[in-house]
Amino acid sequence: MTRSELIKRLAEANPHLYQRDVERIVSTVFDTISAALERGDRVELRGFGAFSVRQRAARTGRNPRTGQEVHVPDKRVPYFKSGKELRERLNQDA
Amino acid sequence: MAGKTVTRAQLAEAVYQQVGLSRSESAELVDAILEEISESLVREGTVKISSFGTFLVRHKGQRIGRNPKTGEEVPILPRRVLVFRPSQALRARLNRGRG
Numbered sequence: 001m002t003r004s005e006l007i008k009r010l011a012e013a014n015p016h017l018y019q020r021d022v023e024r025i026v027s028t029v030f031d032t033i034s035a036a037l038e039r040g041d042r043v044e045l046r047g048f049g050a051f052s053v054r055q056r057a058a059r060t061g062r063n064p065r066t067g068q069e070v071h072v073p074d075k076r077v078p079y080f081k082s083g084k085e086l087r088e089r090l091n092q093d094a
Numbered sequence: 095m096a097g098k099t100v101t102r103a104q105l106a107e108a109v110y111q112q113v114g115l116s117r118s119e120s121a122e123l124v125d126a127i128l129e130e131i132s133e134s135l136v137r138e139g140t141v142k143i144s145s146f147g148t149f150l151v152r153h154k155g156q157r158i159g160r161n162p163k164t165g166e167e168v169p170i171l172p173r174r175v176l177v178f179r180p181s182q183a184l185r186a187r188l189n190r191g192r193g
Contacts, residue, residue, distance in 0.1 A: 001134040001141045009130050010123070017115075024113050025123050030146045032108040036100040038187050043100040048128045049176070053188060076188040078147070080178030086132050090151060090174040 037078050047085040054079045102128075135176065147180040 001009075003026065011022045033043050033051060043051040058074040082090075106121035113120070131149065134141050139151040151174050159170040 001130070001138060003143045003146075006127065006130055006134075006141070006143070010126060013126065014123070021113055021115075025109050025115075025120075026127060028109050028112045029105050029124060029127055030143060032100070032105050034146065034184055034187055036098075036104075037184070038190070039098075041098040041100055045102055045105075045128060048132065049178075051178075078178070078180040078184055078188060080147075080149075080176075082176040086135070086176065089132060089136055090176060092136075 040076075045083070047083050049080055049082040049086060052079050052081075053077070143181075145181055145183040147178055147184055149176060149178050151176055 007019070007022050007026055010026070011017065011019050014022065036043050037051055037053050040053055042053075053076050056075050056077055059072050061070050061072045062068065063070055102121070102124055105124045106117065109115065109120035109123060110117050115123070131141050135149055135151055141149045143149075154173050154175055156172045157170050159168055160166065161168055
């Protein structure tokens with residue numbers, strides 16, 4: 001499923017809403033999560049999972065083509081851990 | 095890092111502020127989005143949200159684990175795990191204005 005398919009499904013399930021409102025709802029949800037991570041906050045969605053930010057230390061990398069050493073600065077990366085309920089749903093038939 | 099936690103309630107509040115639905119309907123739509131994503135992952139195994147990231151289900155085969163307390167060998171059964179690959183846009187956003 002893609003973002004546009006998600007919007008389509010939500011619009012079908014909520015025929016009283018305008019398509020542009022559904023688009024706005026979906027954007028607001030993902031923008032709010034992104035903004036929280038940008039601030040360094042955690043986003044905990046019970047049953048679904050939790051997003052957090054992990055710090056990666058600076059390191060010396062290598063250009064695989066030339067073999068030359070390059071400095072890779074420290075950076076922040078988003079991390080997601082699935083929630084218990086969703087993990088169980090994914091493994092129900094297993 | 096600030097160490098605050100954002101929950102479903104804050105997402106619903108943001109929808110309420112931005113879109114102008116009632117508070118209860120805003121909360122229902124946040125739940126509906128997470129439910130659609132969960133159902134799609136169970137059914138199809140991938141959900142791609144442009145400029146945010148991709149959720150995908152990986153299949154792990156059986157392997158032998160060990161009970162760390164007793165040292166006893168126990169099989170870890172095949173299972174499905176969910177991984178999130180953040181988009182370039184989200185990665186860039188977290189490192190904006192640095193370096």
